[in-house]
Amino acid sequence: MKLAVEGLKKNNVEYIETTRTQLKHVVENILSDKECRLSTCLAYDGRGIDGALHVAYIFTCHREGRHIIVDVPVDPATASMDSLYPLTGSPACTWCEAEARDLYGIKFRGNPWKGRLVLPDTWPKNIHPMRKDAPRGKPPVEPEKALKKKPRPGIPLGPYHPALHEPEYFELHVIGEKVVDVWYRGFFVYRGIEKLAEDRFLYHQVPFLAERICGICGFVHSTTYCMAVEAALGIEVPERAKYIRTVLLELERIHSHLLCTAAILHTVGYDTGFMHIMNAREEVMDAAEIITGNRKTYSANTPGGVRVDIDESMARTILEKAEKAVTKGVKLAREYAELDEVKTRLEETGILDRKDAWKWGALGPVARASGIDIDMRRDKPYAAYENVEFEVPVMDEGDSMARYMIRLEEALESLKILKQVLKDLPKTPLRAEGQDYKPFHVGLAASEAPRGECLHYIITGRGKRLWRWKIRSPTYNNLALLPNLLVDRPLADAPVILMSIDPCFSCTDRVILVELDKGRRRSVSLARLTRP
C-alpha cells in the first residue's frame, strides 16, 4: 500500500519520495535555491502501511509559497540513517531529528545531539512511545537513577517565572552582569497530544484538541489542522466559511499582538501601560465572544467549514469593537514606547541581524523585524486572504523595539483586513456537505499564526482516525534564536529579550527543545527539577 498524495499538488506542495542514498543529492538540489530552507522534519511509523519506518523532511520556499516534502523510508531492523545536519546546518534540524530518535527510535548518524531531547533522562532505552506498538500504561521512570546526577551552578530562571507564567527553565551563566552561556530546557508540559489524537480521537473531533494546544493562538491551530484535512481529503470549503475563519484569525492576531506589547511593558516594569493596553484589548475579546460565545477557545472549526455564522448587525458591532481596540491600543503602545524607561530598555537590545535570522530559522514578526520579508498570508494565501489587500510591514533594525513596533503595525493591517472581509460576506452555506473519509491520504497546511508560520502535517488512517499528526508551531523555531540573543548581554535584559520573541511554550513543548550554546550538551533530569 502507498500513501495517496494527490491532495498536496493542488496546495502547491511537492512530494518527493527518495531513498537514503539519494537523499543527500535531493536535498542539495532543493537548498541550491536560496529562498528555500528546512522547516522541520518528522518521523512516522509506516510499518502498518508499507513495512518501513519513515522520515519526512519539510522544506519551505517562502517567497514562492511552496513546500517540499522529502520522504525517506528507513529499515525498521537497523533504524538508522544519515543526519541532514551537516548539509543544512540549521539547529531546527538537530532538534527534529533528535525528536524522531526519542519518539521513534531512529538513529541519525552525524547529528551532534547525543542526549535525550523529548523524553526524560530516565526513560528506558528500548521504548519509543510514538511507535504504534508501544506499550500502554504508566510511564516507566526510575527516579533513583536520575538523582545521581550533580546539578550545575548557574542562575536559574524558571521553571516558574522568567517573564511569563509558563513552565520553562533557563540557566544563565554569567560573569559579573554579563551572560556568557545560556542553557534552555523546555518540555515540562509534554503531554503527547499527537499520540492522543492518533489513538483516541476521530478526525472531526481533533480540531477541539488542536485548539487547546495554545491558549492565545488556538484558532490558528484548529484552522491549520482543518486545512490539512481538507487538503488530504479534497474537501472544498465554502467561501463564507473561509471569510468567517479570516475574521476570527485576524481578531486573534490583534489580541495576541496587543497582549505581547502589553507583556513587554510589564516586563520592563511599566505596569500602567500593561493595564491600559490590556483594557483596550478587552474589546477584541468581547468581539470574539459575540461571534462564538467564548473569549477564547472558539470551538468554531470543523473540517470542511465553520460552526458559527456572522449576521450584518453583528459584523458592524465586531468592526466597531475591533477598531476601538486597535486604534486605542496602538496609540497607547506607541506613546508609551516613547517613555525613557521603556525606550532605553528596548532599543538596541537583542539585535538579530538578517543573516542570523535566516540561518536560525526565524519566523513571523521576529523575522520581519530583522528585514526578512515573509508572510504566509501573502506568499501562500489560505482562507480569504487572496481576496483582500494588505501590506506586510518589514523593519530592518532587528532589536526588541523593532519587534515591539512591528506587532503594532500588523495589528493595524489586521484591522484593514477585517474591514474588507466584513464588508461583504459571500452568501454560501457554512459547511461542505458530503465528505467521505479516505484512509492513508497525506495533507500539509501552513498558516501565518501571530508568531509565524504554523505547519500541520497529517496522514489519515483507518477507522476515521489519524495515522500521524505533526504540529510545528512557530515558537519552535523562534525560541532557538534566544541563546544567540542573550549571550553577551547584561543579565537584566534577558527577560525583555525573551518577551520580545513572544514565546509560547506550551505549543512548542508538545515537541520540546533543549538549547545549548558553545558545544556543551547536557540534560536535566525530572527529579532534579522537582527537588526543592
Added chain:
Amino acid sequence: MPGSLAPRLTAYREAAEGRATIRQYPYQPLPPPPRLRGVIQIDPEKCIGCGACATACPAKTLVFDRERARLVYSVTRCIFCLLCVETCPKGAITSLREYEILVEKTPTQVVKHEPARCIKCGRVYASKKLLEEVEKRVKRKLPHLKTCPLCKLEQAAMITAMRVLRARQAYRKR
C-alpha cells in the same frame, strides 16, 4: 525627563477615563453573551437513548452505558463544544445559560431508560424507546430487533451453517 512628558500625561488621562472592569462578582453576576456555550441539559422525555451524542463527544463526558441503558453526563470533563447538541437526532439536548460549574457539588445528569432485554440471552442491549423509535420510522414491526447484536450474530452463523449442511446433503443425494 522632558522628552517623555507627553506619554506620561496620556497615561494619567487614560487612567482617569478608563472603564472599570472589576465587578462585585457573586453579587453582580456577569451577563453571559447571547451565544454562550454553557452546561448542557438532556430532556429525558425526548431522549431515546441512541447514544449518538456519546459517540460524537470528543471529551467522552457523555457516556452511554449500554448494559444499563443509561446516559451519563458529568460536567467536569465537558469542553462545551456542543457537538452533542448538533448530533442529537431528537433535539433532546439544549445548552443552558449556565457557566458556573465550580460549585461544591458538580451537577451530574443521568438519564435512565427502560432497558430492552434480549429475548434469547436476557442481556440488556438497548433502550426500549430506541427500538420503538426504529419501528415507528420504518412503520412496521421488526421482530428481529428483540435479540441483541451478539445473539443475532450467533443466529446468523447458525443459519449459514445450516444452509451449508443442507446444500452438502442435497449434493450427496444427487
